[in-house]
Amino acid sequence: MATQKDSLVAYRKRRHFKRTPEPRGTKQASASQSLFVIQKHDASHLHYDVRIEINGVLKSWAVPKGISTKPAEKHLAIPTEDHPLSYAHFEGLIPAGEYGGGTVMVWDIGTYRNIKKVDNKLLSMDRCLKRGRIEVWLDGKKLKGGYALIKTAGMKASTKTPDRRARRVSSDKKTYWLLLKMKDAHAAKPIRNATKSALTGRTMKQIAQESSE
């Protein structure tokens, strides 16, 4: 593959690595299995960060309402800066005053496979990203089955987005993404251990307490 420009520039610019425990990270060659992680992040507004490994980095979306297993529930997903692969195992406390200050939990982690086909052929994840339609089969500790991320372009965010916060965050771009569960045998199943870390079994409170000791 041709050398691509380092897409982690924005990630690094926003952080002081002497003051935050988050990894600096580097762009890495992809392993045979692709990684996904969903981090629960109690920053100024509680949200979930959905991150999918594409081209050696974690492509990222902030999802204020979190993940639903019900196909009818489409949740707003706002693209954020690429994160390094090593971020997938980051759980802890970003100090107050730093970028994204607050508790981070690895809410779910696992591998995914691309299931997006066009004319019966798999479309590369890179193409899916550019076209704005990602379909992946998740094999996480909590989430299983098909999930889609769909770029919704050209809508007037002020009238179509479901809540005030969503309108505010997406109003500058007028495009946003939606995250939804696809219809399969895993749809509408309750999520087990929804309040606990998929990595350490800890609650948000425990992570915050143990990180500040």
Ligand code: MN
């Ligand atoms: Mn976040």
